[in-house]
Amino acid sequence: MRSDGNLAVMSLRRTVLALLVLIGLIAPGDALKCNCTNCEKSGYECETDGACMASTSYINGQEQHVRICIPRESLIPPGQPIFCLSAEGVLNTHCCYTDYCNSVDLQVPNGVPERAIWQGTSGSWGPVELVAVIAGPVFVFCLLLIVGVFVFQHHQRNYNHRQRLDVEDPSCDHLYLAKDKTLQDLIFDLSTSGSGSGLPLFVQRTVARTIVLQEIIGKGRFGEVWRGRWRGGDVAVKIFSSREERSWFREAEIYQTIMLRHENILGFIAADNKDNGTWTQLWLVSDYHEHGSLFDYLNHYTVTIEDMIKLALSAASGLAHLHMEILGTQGKPGIAHRDLKSKNILVKKNGTCAIADLGLAVRHESVTDTIDIAPNQRVGTKRYMAPEVLDETINMKHFDSFKCADIYALGLVYWEIARRCNAGGIHEEYQLPYYDLVPSDPSIEEMRKVVCDQRLRPNVPNWWQSYEALRVMGKIMRECWYANGAARLTALRIKKTLSQLSVQEDVKM
Ligand SMILES: Nc1ncnc2c1ncn2[C@@H]1O[C@H](COP(=O)(O)OP(=O)(O)OP(=O)(O)O)[C@@H](O)[C@H]1O
Numbered sequence: 332m333r334s335d336g337n338l339a340v341m342s343l344r345r346t347v348l349a350l351l352v353l354i355g356l357i358a359p360g361d362a363l364k365c366n367c368t369n370c371e372k373s374g375y376e377c378e379t380d381g382a383c384m385a386s387t388s389y390i391n392g393q394e395q396h397v398r399i400c401i402p403r404e405s406l407i408p409p410g411q412p413i414f415c416l417s418a419e420g421v422l423n424t425h426c427c428y429t430d431y432c433n434s435v436d437l438q439v440p441n442g443v444p445e446r447a448i449w450q451g452t453s454g455s456w457g458p459v460e461l462v463a464v465i466a467g468p469v470f471v472f473c474l475l476l477i478v479g480v481f482v483f484q485h486h487q488r489n490y491n492h493r494q495r496l497d498v499e500d501p502s503c504d505h506l507y508l509a510k511d512k513t514l515q516d517l518i519f520d521l522s523t524s525g526s527g528s529g530l531p532l533f534v535q536r537t538v539a540r541t542i543v544l545q546e547i548i549g550k551g552r553f554g555e556v557w558r559g560r561w562r563g564g565d566v567a568v569k570i571f572s573s574r575e576e577r578s579w580f581r582e583a584e585i586y587q588t589i590m591l592r593h594e595n596i597l598g599f600i601a602a603d604n605k606d607n608g609t610w611t612q613l614w615l616v617s618d619y620h621e622h623g624s625l626f627d628y629l630n631h632y633t634v635t636i637e638d639m640i641k642l643a644l645s646a647a648s649g650l651a652h653l654h655m656e657i658l659g660t661q662g663k664p665g666i667a668h669r670d671l672k673s674k675n676i677l678v679k680k681n682g683t684c685a686i687a688d689l690g691l692a693v694r695h696e697s698v699t700d701t702i703d704i705a706p707n708q709r710v711g712t713k714r715y716m717a718p719e720v721l722d723e724t725i726n727m728k729h730f731d732s733f734k735c736a737d738i739y740a741l742g743l744v745y746w747e748i749a750r751r752c753n754a755g756g757i758h759e760e761y762q763l764p765y766y767d768l769v770p771s772d773p774s775i776e777e778m779r780k781v782v783c784d785q786r787l788r789p790n791v792p793n794w795w796q797s798y799e800a801l802r803v804m805g806k807i808m809r810e811c812w813y814a815n816g817a818a819r820l821t822a823l824r825i826k827k828t829l830s831q832l833s834v835q836e837d838v839k840m
């Protein structure tokens with residue numbers, strides 16, 4: 332009788348060989364020769380693509396020996412083929428996979444629970460078994476790897492497909508984004524579709540994700556501004572840093588205020604927040620204006636009287652539209668900018684202005700006479716802060732206070748423009764307001780001393796009186812700069828005065 336250890340080895344060997352045959356590592360094409368007790372005609376031999384089998388049964392007190400071939404398709408289930416099973420006390424069966432390996436003599440001890448007893452080869456590992464034991468796990472590993480790669484690729488394909496759907500083909504995009512549509516067409520659709528609050532969000536996302544960034548054109552407090560291309564046209568992309576998510580959201584929210592669109596307010600196209608796995612990219616897409624900001628423009632060029640009136644009138648028109656509340660379902664709330672300055676006004680190709688950077692704006696909810704966010708005391712750019720903002724006397728419960736503060740800043744912008752006006756061959760170099768009274772990047776305290784305590788304002792030169800346009804501009808500025816906010820002009824009043832001036836001076840807008 333063999334030891335239990337030997338039996339375990341034999342059982343393992345059987346399982347491995349059966350598996351190898353099944354998975355094709357031992358080529359069944361090389362027919363296996365076996366002893367065959369029923370094959371008189373072929374000299375007691377048979378050939379098979381499966382296994383040789385020897386069995387000994389104990390029937391009616393007699394041992395019967397059978398040796399046959401088992402075809403490959405009968406070797407199921409793998410590992411323990413039914414044909415190779417023994418039955419205790421009745422049948423001892425042995426399957427094997429080398430030529431004539433079933434010539435072994437098996438015994439079925441009478442009445443004793445049977446165990447497979449193989450008296451053939453010894454329990455040590457042969458080369459086939461060794462190969463099997465090494466190749467088996469390697470094969471299984473490779474199989475798992477292939478399955479893994481396949482599953483991964485499948486997942487990737489699905490993901491890319493989903494992304495493409497997201498990007499290029501959300502179910503309704505085709506309504507807006509027919510291949511031949513330009514940005515101008517889109518915006519036209521938008522202004523005639525009646526909603527007045529911007530493109531649907533999925534179209535915004537689609538547009539944003541098909542923009543190709545070209546070059547960086549500026550850097551501000553909240554991030555970078557890039558020129559991008561979309562369907563052959565230029566767009567501006569303001570990319571916020573991840574920690575400025577609230578600013579991004581607020582600016583997008585304000586730009587999508589119903590009926591905000593106006594020729595003198597920067598044309599908003601899309602907002603998109605794209606999670607790239609590591610961080611969230613926050614984009615705000617708008618019209619691109621190659622002249623850049625009014626600050627850039629005035630630094631580069633002097634302006635004629637006509638240019639000056641165009642810039643000033645268009646800026647007033649934009650601000651008047653922003654400030655104005657329009658009643659009715661298609662109306663708009665009054666909006667105060669709170670960060671008006673020459674860097675936040677863009678110059679369009681036709682020489683008119685577009686007010687930009689609405690991230691700090693507040694909206695008036697007239698029904699409840701409240702402001703749509705809790706406004707913080709001092710936001711914006713210190714140099715352009717109105718006296719009541721600098722000394723914190725501004726009445727923040729009163730929405731009009733914020734409009735008055737905008738008008739003060741508009742007056743400073745007019746001063747920057749008028750200084751660059753070339754009348755009769757005279758013009759001045761570009762300077763920021765209060766350039767002669769405060770250092771660069773002044774503190775609130777430095778500004779407060781000059782603007783509130785000393786009540787100083789930028790200088791309006793006497794020679795401006797010699798030119799009607801400059802005289803009017805000078806007068807408007809002073810009336811924008813009153814210490815008392817309520818006494819200042821309104822944007823609408825300024826717009827009317829400058830409209831008259833433009834007619835007088837024969838300016839073509
Ligand atoms: N739509 C646009 N078209 C062309 N140029 C633009 C556009 N928007 C911004 N720029 C350029 O990018 C620059 C940076 O703009 P951004 O608003 O980020 O900063 P800023 O206005 O200069 O400073 P701040 O952060 O104080 O607002 C602008 O000064 C302008 O030159």
Ligand SMILES: [Mg+2]
Binds near residue numbers: 551674675688
């Ligand atoms: Mg800005």
